[in-house]
Amino acid sequence: MKLFKKITKIMLFSVLIFSLNLTNISAYAQIFTDVPDNYWAEDYIKKVKDLGIITGYPDATFKPNKEVTKSQALVMISRLYKLDNSTIETIKNKYRHLLDELKVESWAYDGIAVALHKGIVSEEVLREYYKSGRAKTPATKEEICIFLTRAMGLEDEAKSKTIIVLPFKDAELIPAQITPYVDMMIQKGIINSKGDSKGKFNPKAPINRAIMAKMLSIAYDYINENEKIEQILVNEDTITISGTISSILKATNEMYVTIEDENKQKNIYKVNSDTIITLDGDRIKFNELVEGLTVEAEVTNKNKVVSMKVKSIEEEYSGKVDSLALTTPAILTIEYEKNGENETRAFYIAKDVKVILNGKESFIYKIKEGDLVELQVKNKKIVKIVAESKDKHIKGIIKDIKYKPEPNLVVEDENGEIYEFPVYKRADIERNNKNAEITDLRRGDKVAIEVEYNVIKEIEARVIKSEDEGTIKEILIADRPKLTIVNKDGKEVSYYLSKDIDIDIDNDNGNIYDLRLGYFVELDIESDEIVSMEVEPIEQNDRYEGEIEYLNDDAEVIVLSVINYNTGKKEVVRIDITKFTSFIDSDGDRIKFRNLRKGDKVIAIGHFDGGIFTAKTIIVTQKVK
Known part of the structure; x- marks a missing residue:
């Protein structure tokens, strides 16, 4: 019996010891399946995991060697701050338009918003990341140094150092503007001053999750400790004052600001880098304060500002540089x-x-x-x-001259931009190198104008010469007579008639009253005015101009594709040939029917007889190649 009791006690003791060992093993079990015991970053990984700064994967892995993308890095760094849901929601609303524009992923939305708010990344850089697709590329060592320096509130301190010598063998590869951030991370123990096994920093090297865990763990401790110090400062015996900054006196590492309260009482307070200053909720440097800002401040009995909340002043001014x-x-x-x-x-x-x-x-x-x-x-x-601009130099074409009642010139430049400016009453105007008045200018003139304070002071105009031909569609008898034709392209265009126009009708001088609808005209044009005109007083249906679609020597028939000058549309017409029809090439020499080819462009002049057009003359204007 005694032996049985002894054995029982031994078994119970053994079970107890085994249970204790199990408990001990459970307490120190691996937090992730791919982070073994005694892994160099094990403690850092556990810490950032417990703080919710970096999470693992659903398969219970951490993937310590996996590279961290730029967007992931910003989200991780944003979790260094202890922000409540209400604050995060306010920050998101502030940047929602930008985040939605960039299509920031839902998992990164909160973190990216906080990173923007805290000044860890600028809107310009973030926009470039997402527009270029680089947000999904690995974050580099130099980028993480910048982000963490800003997150830890050390950017001003980093930039204040004038001479920096980095200990790395590849220090020359680190851009000068990045050097202060790297130096600051060395000072705070975030990165090792010895570099890698070869003594190099490798600024462009990507950061993996294990290294990120270490850097964030140390950064968290720094931020947490400094928040406590700031809180101690805020909890000093202070009073709250409010008013407007009326003047600022700058010293080497501090400033003295005069604050005027609502009773017009003025007091001077000291502000330096220890002062916690926010502008519209964002942290700013003390030397960014300016006169005129409305402030609410916590000050000590020694007139030292512990913290200050500042509201922006927005103003508008109009004037001359x-x-x-x-x-x-x-x-x-x-x-x-x-x-x-x-x-x-x-x-x-x-x-x-x-x-x-x-x-x-x-x-x-x-x-x-x-x-x-x-x-x-x-x-x-x-x-x-x-x-x-006070002065503008514009070259282009006159599109219109308006009177409101003073003259305004509308000009289209070489890029298609339209400008309209009033013309100064004493403006210097030349047309074709001769002194001119505004009334001498014409639509279509090529001009170079000098504009001062949006008023034209000088105009140099040149006539643009061109030619056109077609059938008269409309004649307007007015102070400025206007002729409308349907040209060979089937387009309806209008031109003014110059007061000195030369009109030639069948080699005789004529005038506007001799013109008739349907007459065929050849025009010499300067800008938008007809300066000379040759007129054939025949109806358009006595003349066809087009391209040969078909021809039959035996049947003595040509079929032309022509533009109907009345409708502007293409149509096909039959031209009959007789033994009296003459054929002329573009040089004026006589040719034979057999010399014509399909595709030749010709003018057929003749008449209708019983509904059939019979050609008197066929003129070849362009031979098919």
Whole structure:
């Protein structure tokens, strides 16, 4: 019996020990099937997984060697912040238009919005990523250094260092503008100063999930610790003040701002890099403050600003450019009218300013002194410029001359753009190198115009000579007589008649009153005016011009494809040949019927007899090749 009890105790003890061992094994089991015990990044992977910064895959794998895409990197970095759902929803609404335009994936929507809001990536860069398809390509080491430096709030500190020497053997491959970010990540222990096994940084190398886990784990600790420090600062004994910044005095690493409250009382407060400043909800640097901003601030009893909330000021100005300094930042000075008096004011120009010059997107350096401008100003910086050049030089064709009652010239340039400007009453006008008046200009003239403040000051015009022919469709007897013809292309066109027009009718001088509908005319045209005209006083149905579709020497028949001058449509007509019909080639020499070919272009002159057109003369204008 005693032996049985002893055996029982031993078994119970063994079961207990086994159970404890199982519990211990369970507590330290692999978190992912492809992350073995003692894997170099195991602790980092577990940490970012528990924090929800990087998740695994449905098959219980982490895929530590898989490359991280640019969009994935931005989403992972955005999870370093502890934001509630309400805040994220507000941020999404702010950027929804852009995210929808770029068709950002649903899984990345929240993260990309937060990355934009926190300044981790700019709208321009994000747009380029998605428009080019690079959002799905691997993120590089240099890109992650930039993203994390910004996410950790260290960009200003990184850029403040003037001399940077990186320890890597391939340091010369790291662009100068990227160097401060890499240096900052070394300082914060995010990346190893020793580089890879060959001592290289490899700026363009892709980042895998294991390395990303390590970098994010260290970054999280930094952000979390600094949030605590900021909270301690905010929790100092402070009072809340509000008002408008009336003046700013800048020192080396700080500024002294004068805030005027609603009772016109002014007090001076110190602001520096420790001050937590937000502009319309976005974090900004202390040196971005400008006069005129409305603020609400937490200040200590020593007049030090701990935190400050700032609201934007949006203004609009219209005036004339006084000067433009292409410094950093650029400065635009304008002259404008206020309360009946001229004033001058200078503005800084935002880096991403939008410039519209003469109705087209342009660049700031194309703005010139004297140009007319409309400015949109936000927080004392110009964010949009709509400008009209003081001087414009336009070449084109006169499309119309309007009287409102003062003359306005409508010109179409070489690119098809239409311009309309009033003509200055003392404008310098020349036509064909001779002094002229506005009334001497004609539609169709080729012109070069000089425009100042949208008024034409100089016009150089030249006549464009051309020819046309066809059958008279309409004659308008008026102060400016007009002739409408149906030309050989079947198009109905109208021309004015010059007051000095030379009209030749069957080698006799004639005038407009001698013209009749249906007469065939050959016109010499200058711009939109007929200057001379040769008239054949025969009806169109006594003459056909077209291409030979069929001919039969034995039957003495030709079939032409012609344009009906009345309808403008193609039709087929039969031309009968007699022994009296003469044939003439384009040189004026006589030829035979047998010399004609299908496809030849000819003019048939003759008459109708019993409904059949009989040719008196066939003139070949173009032989088929």
